[in-house]
Amino acid sequence: MDLRRRGDYGRARLAIDRALLTAEDVGHEFLIASVNATLTVQLMMQGDSEDGVALASDTIDMLRRYRGAADDPISYSVINGALNLYAAQAAARAGDAAEAAALLKVAAGTAAESGVDRERYCLIFGPTNMSIQKIGMYVDSRRPHDATREAARVNADQAGSVSRGCYHHLHLARAYGMLGNDDAVLDALMAARSIAPGFVRHDPLARDQVRDLIRHRRSPDERLRSLAKYMAVLD
Known part of the structure; x- marks a missing residue:
């Protein structure tokens, strides 16, 4: 995941392939499904969204046939739900x-x-x-008003995930950027940085937004200057 965030798709794919081989050697369908969910996201980010939808759909069919799912309904719910969500994202991008x-x-x-x-x-x-992933889909579909309305109903802390909390604010930053609200963009980026600095520093869309903010403002304030220096987009 860290390699993917840094844009190193080649090594990220290699890591996923090795994980999949290990899961298949163990012969555990939930492990295989989890790796395939990660690969679905990888394919989507590489621009192979249709392949991502097909992989997620095939994996969902595999889970339905897995007898062990009845013994672990929570895991089934999580993985089946995530696979359908990732497939939806990939279909939207396709x-x-x-x-x-x-x-x-x-x-x-x-x-x-x-x-x-x-x-x-x-x-x-x-x-x-x-809800957080839905906000991202709204942004990808250039529906910023829907994204901000959905965000107003979300308490990202309840996701129990640093990455989800961070990306909640990164999605919002992109939505506000579409709406032309530079102050709200900066607020959202700073909120994301406070949760997961490393994620923000290497996120390509966040870096583009910081560059845009610098171009929009003749005299960047201290917050923007500090963020830009941290992300290495300002000398």
Whole structure:
């Protein structure tokens, strides 16, 4: 995940492939499904969104046939919900709005049934995570008003994840950027940095936003200057 955040997709894919080989050697379907969920995100970020949807769908079918799922319904809920959510994101990026909506509906239903956010096999899923990811999808679809409305209903701390809390604010920063609210963009970026500085420093979209803020402001204030220096986008 750290390699992917840094844009090193080659080594990130190598790490995922090795993890998948290990999961297959162990022969545990939940482990395989978890790695495939990560690979779905990787494919989406590389621009292979249709392949991501296909992989997630195949993995969901595998889970449905897995007899051990009945013995571990919480893990099944988390992984099945995450896979449907990632598939929805990939479908949205592939331009298939109808498929994205259908997958998102299934994921939302699973999140509502779970009631709380849980982590299983390095995957986090639940109502709060669902909303945070939905905000990101709204932003990807250039629907900033929907993104900010959804964000107003979310307490990101309930996700129980540093990365989700950070990306909640990064999604908001992008939404405010679309709305032309530079002050809110900076507030959101600073909030994200306070939660997970390393994530923000290497996030390419956040770096682009900081560059845009510097271009918009003839005299960057101390907060913006400090953030830009930290992210190495200002000499």
